[in-house]
Amino acid sequence: MPHIPPRGAVIDITTVRSFRIARTRADLALAPGEVVIAGGTWLMSEPQPGVTGFVDMTGMGWPDLEVSPEGLRIAATCTIARLVAFSAEAPADWTAAAMIPDAANALLASFKIWNTATVGGNICRAFAAGAMVSLAVALDGVAEIWDGAVEREMPVAEFVTGNGTTALAAGEVLRGIRVPVHALRSRAALRKIALAEHGRSGAVVTGRVDPDGAHVFTVTAATWTPTVLRFAGAPDAAALAAAVREAPGYYTDPLGWADWRRGVSVVLAEQIRRELA
Numbered sequence: 631m632p633h634i635p636p637r638g639a640v641i642d643i644t645t646v647r648s649f650r651i652a653r654t655r656a657d658l659a660l661a662p663g664e665v666v667i668a669g670g671t672w673l674m675s676e677p678q679p680g681v682t683g684f685v686d687m688t689g690m691g692w693p694d695l696e697v698s699p700e701g702l703r704i705a706a707t708c709t710i711a712r713l714v715a716f717s718a719e720a721p722a723d724w725t726a727a728a729m730i731p732d733a734a735n736a737l738l739a740s741f742k743i744w745n746t747a748t749v750g751g752n753i754c755r756a757f758a759a760g761a762m763v764s765l766a767v768a769l770d771g772v773a774e775i776w777d778g779a780v781e782r783e784m785p786v787a788e789f790v791t792g793n794g795t796t797a798l799a800a801g802e803v804l805r806g807i808r809v810p811v812h813a814l815r816s817r818a819a820l821r822k823i824a825l826a827e828h829g830r831s832g833a834v835v836t837g838r839v840d841p842d843g844a845h846v847f848t849v850t851a852a853t854w855t856p857t858v859l860r861f862a863g864a865p866d867a868a869a870l871a872a873a874v875r876e877a878p879g880y881y882t883d884p885l886g887w888a889d890w891r892r893g894v895s896v897v898l899a900e901q902i903r904r905e906l907a
């Protein structure tokens with residue numbers, strides 16, 4: 631169903647003069663001042679100076695979720711709530727689907743925005759604490775990128791280039807995320823920590839063991855860009871701790887010091903290593 635902007639919120643977005651619904655790929659071509667809107671939960675949450683028009687992506691009619699032998703394709707417009715519901719109906723051997731609710735719960739005030747916020751909107755907003763970034767990176771998600779004619783793809787771990795920045799070029803949109811079946815069949819775990827009980831994540835650490843024994847650990851929210859650490863087999867405690875500690879990009883902001891983020895990431899990774907052992 632097309633997104634209908636909440637009335638009160640629109641009043642606050644004083645620069646916007648146009649709203650149109652994209653139904654074809656050509657409709658996604660943006661005029662100067664236009665931006666795409668998905669759930670609108672972030673776009674409507676603060677002033678958007680310079681934005682004069684919204685182009686609603688939810689009219690594209692993409693299927694939320696496509697299951698195939700290769701894995702799962704998540705439309706950028708799929709809501710977080712729909713993805714959470716899928717975790718209970720996923721194929722039985724997609725054991726890593728159990729991680730989806732944990733990732734969604736890593737969103738601050740998640741219950742208020744799950745039903746509207748989209749997977750693509752969260753990833754394109756690209757906050758370091760982006761919960762769908764954590765999930766996609768944990769499961770080797772691949773970003774499908776569209777412009778008017780060309781398609782390209784890249785790992786979500788590379789799609790997020792900084793706190794709030796992505797690899798999208800002008801005119802490009804995120805079409806969806808493909809999650810490969812080997813990652814969905816892994817045993818996976820996620821841990822989150824925040825300074826306040828319901829605060830924005832200070833660190834999110836994930837780990838998974840693939841059917842071939844490969845181990846993949848990720849750190850998000852604690853580092854400016856996603857950190858992915860791969861091991862051919864199970865790392866020992868010292869090797870994992872060293873890899874997590876030496877990862878680049880731990881940062882300080884009002885939600886935590888860099889040293890604290892580094893330290894808790896080491897602890898959470900070790901908890902996951904033991905759980906998966």
Ligand SMILES: Cc1cc2nc3c(=O)[nH]c(=O)nc-3n(C[C@H](O)[C@H](O)[C@H](O)COP(=O)(O)OP(=O)(O)OC[C@H]3O[C@@H](n4cnc5c(N)ncnc54)[C@H](O)[C@@H]3O)c2cc1C
Nearest residue numbers: 668669670671672673706738748750751752757759760804
């Ligand atoms: C109460 C509350 C709590 C929040 N907590 C968190 C949190 O803990 N962690 C966190 O990371 N974020 C948080 N956010 C911000 C959050 O990232 C977004 O609200 C939400 O995930 C964005 O999804 P959306 O579909 O509503 O995106 P929108 O608001 O519609 O769009 C977000 C941005 O992405 C762009 N965009 C959307 N879809 C696409 C696409 N397919 N291709 C290209 N560009 C696109 C838009 O142009 C816009 O710049 C919170 C927001 C609120 C209101």
